[in-house]
Amino acid sequence: MPVAKVAAGPWTALKHAAGERFVAWARRRHGPDQGAVTINRGRVYILPTNLGFGYGAMLFAMLVAGLNYGNNLALAFTFLLAAGGWVAMHQCHRNLAGLTIAPAGTRAPYAGEAAEFAFALSAPYSREDLVLRAEDRRAAAVSVPSGDAATARVQVPTVRRGRVHLSRLRIESSFPLGLFVAWTWTHPELDCLVYPRPAPRDRQGPPPATEAGSARDGRARGEEDFAGLRSFRTGDPPRRIAWKAWARGGELVVKEFVGAAHTPVIFDLAETRGQDLEARLERMARWVVDAEERGDRYGLRLEQAEVPPGAGLTHRNRCLAQLATFRLPAEAR
Amino acid sequence: MKPAAGIARLLATCGALALALVPHVTHLPAWVSAAVLGAIIWRLAAEQRGWALPPRSLGAAAAVVATLAVFLRYRTLNGLDAGSALLAIMAGLKLTETRAPRDHAVLVFIGYFLCLAALLYEQSFIRLAYSLLVAWLLTAALARVHRPVEANTPVRPFRLAARMLAFGVPLAVVLFLFVPRIEGRFWAVPAPVSRSTTGIGDQMSPGDIAELSQSDEPAFRAWFQGAVVAPELRYWRMLVLEEFDGRRWRRAISVADAGQPEVVPGGPSYTYRIALEPTEREWLPGLDTVVDWPEAIVARGRSTQLAYFDRQLRDRRPVTNRLTYSLRSYPAATVMPSALPRDLAVRDLALPPGRAPRAREFAAGLRRAAGSDRAFIARVLANFREQPFSYTLEPAPLGAEPVDDFLFRTREGFCEHYASAFAVLARAAGIPARVVVGYQGGELNGYGDYLLVRQSSAHAWNEVWLTGSGWTRVDPTAAVAPERVRRGQVTRELAGEDAPGRLYADFAWLRNIRSAWDAARTAWDENIVSFDPTRQAGLLAALGLNAQGWQGLAIALAVGVTLASLVLGAWLAWELRPRKRDALEAAWAKVCARLARAGLPRAAAEGPVDYGRRIARSQPALATPVSQLVDAYVVARYLPGALAAERTRFLNLARRFPRLLRQVRT
Numbered sequence: 001m002p003v004a005k006v007a008a009g010p011w012t013a014l015k016h017a018a019g020e021r022f023v024a025w026a027r028r029r030h031g032p033d034q035g036a037v038t039i040n041r042g043r044v045y046i047l048p049t050n051l052g053f054g055y056g057a058m059l060f061a062m063l064v065a066g067l068n069y070g071n072n073l074a075l076a077f078t079f080l081l082a083a084g085g086w087v088a089m090h091q092c093h094r095n096l097a098g099l100t101i102a103p104a105g106t107r108a109p110y111a112g113e114a115a116e117f118a119f120a121l122s123a124p125y126s127r128e129d130l131v132l133r134a135e136d137r138r139a140a141a142v143s144v145p146s147g148d149a150a151t152a153r154v155q156v157p158t159v160r161r162g163r164v165h166l167s168r169l170r171i172e173s174s175f176p177l178g179l180f181v182a183w184t185w186t187h188p189e190l191d192c193l194v195y196p197r198p199a200p201r202d203r204q205g206p207p208p209a210t211e212a213g214s215a216r217d218g219r220a221r222g223e224e225d226f227a228g229l230r231s232f233r234t235g236d237p238p239r240r241i242a243w244k245a246w247a248r249g250g251e252l253v254v255k256e257f258v259g260a261a262h263t264p265v266i267f268d269l270a271e272t273r274g275q276d277l278e279a280r281l282e283r284m285a286r287w288v289v290d291a292e293e294r295g296d297r298y299g300l301r302l303e304q305a306e307v308p309p310g311a312g313l314t315h316r317n318r319c320l321a322q323l324a325t326f327r328l329p330a331e332a333r
Numbered sequence: 334m335k336p337a338a339g340i341a342r343l344l345a346t347c348g349a350l351a352l353a354l355v356p357h358v359t360h361l362p363a364w365v366s367a368a369v370l371g372a373i374i375w376r377l378a379a380e381q382r383g384w385a386l387p388p389r390s391l392g393a394a395a396a397v398v399a400t401l402a403v404f405l406r407y408r409t410l411n412g413l414d415a416g417s418a419l420l421a422i423m424a425g426l427k428l429t430e431t432r433a434p435r436d437h438a439v440l441v442f443i444g445y446f447l448c449l450a451a452l453l454y455e456q457s458f459i460r461l462a463y464s465l466l467v468a469w470l471l472t473a474a475l476a477r478v479h480r481p482v483e484a485n486t487p488v489r490p491f492r493l494a495a496r497m498l499a500f501g502v503p504l505a506v507v508l509f510l511f512v513p514r515i516e517g518r519f520w521a522v523p524a525p526v527s528r529s530t531t532g533i534g535d536q537m538s539p540g541d542i543a544e545l546s547q548s549d550e551p552a553f554r555a556w557f558q559g560a561v562v563a564p565e566l567r568y569w570r571m572l573v574l575e576e577f578d579g580r581r582w583r584r585a586i587s588v589a590d591a592g593q594p595e596v597v598p599g600g601p602s603y604t605y606r607i608a609l610e611p612t613e614r615e616w617l618p619g620l621d622t623v624v625d626w627p628e629a630i631v632a633r634g635r636s637t638q639l640a641y642f643d644r645q646l647r648d649r650r651p652v653t654n655r656l657t658y659s660l661r662s663y664p665a666a667t668v669m670p671s672a673l674p675r676d677l678a679v680r681d682l683a684l685p686p687g688r689a690p691r692a693r694e695f696a697a698g699l700r701r702a703a704g705s706d707r708a709f710i711a712r713v714l715a716n717f718r719e720q721p722f723s724y725t726l727e728p729a730p731l732g733a734e735p736v737d738d739f740l741f742r743t744r745e746g747f748c749e750h751y752a753s754a755f756a757v758l759a760r761a762a763g764i765p766a767r768v769v770v771g772y773q774g775g776e777l778n779g780y781g782d783y784l785l786v787r788q789s790s791a792h793a794w795n796e797v798w799l800t801g802s803g804w805t806r807v808d809p810t811a812a813v814a815p816e817r818v819r820r821g822q823v824t825r826e827l828a829g830e831d832a833p834g835r836l837y838a839d840f841a842w843l844r845n846i847r848s849a850w851d852a853a854r855t856a857w858d859e860n861i862v863s864f865d866p867t868r869q870a871g872l873l874a875a876l877g878l879n880a881q882g883w884q885g886l887a888i889a890l891a892v893g894v895t896l897a898s899l900v901l902g903a904w905l906a907w908e909l910r911p912r913k914r915d916a917l918e919a920a921w922a923k924v925c926a927r928l929a930r931a932g933l934p935r936a937a938a939e940g941p942v943d944y945g946r947r948i949a950r951s952q953p954a955l956a957t958p959v960s961q962l963v964d965a966y967v968v969a970r971y972l973p974g975a976l977a978a979e980r981t982r983f984l985n986l987a988r989r990f991p992r993l994l995r996q997v998r999t
Contacts, residue, residue: 061446065449070865077448079512083502084501
């Protein structure tokens with residue numbers, strides 16, 4: 001939050017600067033990470049948390065009291081708590097060392113939503129309370145059962161369409177008591193597409209559909225004729241599934257309509273009005289999303305680039321990806 | 334946070350905190366205990382019902398008021414009593430505003446401090462065990478609060494905390510043995526006022542020792558080098574009372590000028606070590622007559638000088654911790670045989686003017702009839718023996734002239750009555766006499782080879798100065814109740830149902846158990862509670878470390894911590910060893926490895942179903958065997974209530990799979 005940064009004092013600024021230098025040093029030290037990374041002991045950093053410092057101060061006060069009273073049992077009690085803290089430190093470190101972390105796909109968001117990077121965590125023995133952080137966003141803690149894998153998803157906020165880049169991932173854990181926090185960074189250098197945010201429905205005109213073929217067939221949208229049933233394919237919109245037929249005990253079939261299937265629509269950037277490219281792309285994104293929801297066959301034309309008509313989620317994502325990367329500045333592509 | 338999790342956290346923290354408070358209830362003002370209990374109940378109800386918590390400013394104001402109240406009660410905020418009361422109050426106040434994990438952490442830390450304070454009050458084994466139990470629960474509460482809610486099962490925090498503390502034991506032992514102890518204190522703390530003082534006081538009036546005699550508590554223990562002193566010589570002198578006001582005997586104020594009496598050793602000598610339980614007073618017992626004593630005692634955060642005058646051992650400060658010191662005594666020594674200084678003779682002959690007229694008259698008559706001091710003493714003792722004097726812990730109350738009343742009316746009493754009456758009679762007869770208080774007796778503990786002296790052995794007797802033999806011990810109680818002196822403590826025959834430990838007198842096995850328990854407790858006190866720099870140095874020498882003092886300790890600490898680290902490393906490695914997979918998983922892993930060798934590795938985040946589909950798409954020839962295998966695996970592993978037959982089916986398929994793969998690919 002920018003407000004907080006303005007209000008921060010010199011101490012915070014100093015801490016921040018030192019943190020940045022440390023991160024850069026760690027980056028040079030670790031080198032680039034590709035694919036699955038196993039965190040060796042050398043790259044696990046560990047420090048007491050505020051709670052840990054409080055615990056230390058408490059132990060010191062107890063030690064002074066024990067020595068002052070010359071009371072051996074008080075000292076024994078203090079030493080056991082101190083030793084417990086020391087064990088917690090080792091457990092905390094071991095909880096991270098030897099963990100393998102591998103990228104496990106991304107989920108592209110619309111601009112303004114959070115991009116999701118998934119990571120597969122695996123280890124020869126069980127791990128607990130692992131937290132992934134990227135750019136101040138914290139993923140829910142996950143635990144990895146012994147000899148198994150778990151998936152953690154970290155979300156990164158986005159502002160505009162294009163690509164969001166994840167250059168640094170912090171994996172941390174304050175297992176078991178929160179007295180210490182052990183962490184490391186990986187540099188997965190992952191990209192996630194960010195689709196343009198579909199324009200609001202009410203502020204766009206009807207999509208100026210251009211037929212793939214010659215002329216428009218003059219029929220208004222939604223007035224397609226029922227043509228028959230075919231078997232279900234992945235990506236078919238649920239609203240076109242013949243639920244009644246399925247309920248009677250048949251297999252999953254889809255109603256096909258003349259018009260939808262036979263007259264594919266091509267959305268052309270040239271058809272959008274307005275000065276702002278982003279707004280035009282957002283409108284196109286809306287058309288694509290709506291067309292997919294209706295179950296139309298549709299394609300895309302962005303100046304030279306063209307996506308031939310098709311349907312289904314894969315097709316939709318391909319179209320949205322085209323919109324996401326269209327005329328991006330080179331460094332953002 | 335889910336409400337159930339919130340309640341679980343609060344219950345864990347409050348429960349542990351309440352248990353940490355239990356040992357303090359006896360000395361805390363009642364309003365503090367009640368307030369903390371109320372705060373716990375209120376906070377739990379607030380969580381359950383969703384009541385709003387008071388604002389923090391109100392809590393701060395209450396904290397100021399409570400601190401003031403504690404200050405007014407104890408007149409200080411320093412020291413154990415005020416400190417633990419403050420801790421308890423702060424816990425209660427903090428509870429009313431506990432919201433965040435940080436607040437829970439503060440409560441847990443207060444709980445740890447309460448455990449520590451409980452150990453400062455009492456150093457028994459049981460107290461330590463209890464404190465460790467509470468520390469475990471507190472740590473578990475901390476774990477419950479600071480872990481993600483979804484990561485906690487009800488028992489998980491307890492296991493985490495137990496493991497953490499258990500793994501810490503080796504290091505804790507190393508630290509305990511080798512962390513240097515300091516001598517003296519960083520700052521002075523007032524002795525706890527709530528701690529009742531047991532043992533013999535600076536003065537004696539009828540009833541004081543009778544009360545003590547009913548206590549079964551140990552007063553001190555003594556280890557003898559060589560022979561143990563005979564029962565009839567077990568007179569443990571503590572202090573001398575010389576000023577009498579008609580009812581009460583007091584220590585003479587100007588004792589300092591008495592100087593060192595002349596002691597002529599005689600008979601066998603005994604060398605022994607005494608471990609004195611805390612008395613909160615300065616006087617130390619020693620076997621009559623002490624000839625060698627340490628000038629200074631350095632022990633456990635406390636160094637002190639001992640003074641020895643008029644055969645009394647005195648510490649510079651009240652004994653607040655168990656104190657150990659070594660002495661040498663000659664029970665048959667002669668003291669001050671040549672002459673009694675005039676000022677001492679005056680003091681030890683003085684009687685309050687006008688008091689005890691009948692006793693004076695009686696003594697004067699008896700002295701004239703007896704003819705000599707020794708004969709007079711024999712007659713007085715014979716009088717006690719022959720007249721109907723009786724020994725009881727609950728004598729009839731005495732009137733305005735206690736000595737006359739006792740001698741001629743009630744004729745029943747306890748050792749202090751006899752000692753007091755005898756001293757008055759002797760002084761009236763012109764024999765310098767005084768009262769000595771201390772302990773008489775001691776039981777030998779066969780398990781620990783030491784003499785245990787209990788408070789029930791508290792005793793009062795007399796010393797008279799006789800020409801030629803100097804200060805001579807006379808025990809008038811022995812004339813009335815020889816049993817008391819022979820047994821070394823009050824027995825049932827003497828005291829009826831009030832005698833302490835009368836149950837033990839009847840059952841030998843019960844007495845044995847009690848001896849064993851006392852021996853164990855003594856071993857604990859000797860080795861753990863009294864562990865000090867001297868023992869530390871002895872330990873270093875036993876380990877063959879030549880370096881002395883801090884250097885030796887530093888080396889031992891470094892080596893010990895390294896060893897403890899190795900132990901922990903091995904322990905963690907064993908605990909976190911890769912677990913053996915079950916047969917299903919192992920077979921599946923083998924299939925995956927085989928496919929990976931065939932150029933079809935499973936992606937890290939790919940489940941079996943997705944993996945199978947991908948292979949089927951890319952290698953249609955493998956579609957059937959792979960999908961069969963995957964289906965069998967999924968059914969066997971994930972279907973609730975999968976049968977053995979289904980497991981076997983998958984295992985068979987998996988075993989045949991490599992051959993199948995080879996066939997398909999050739």
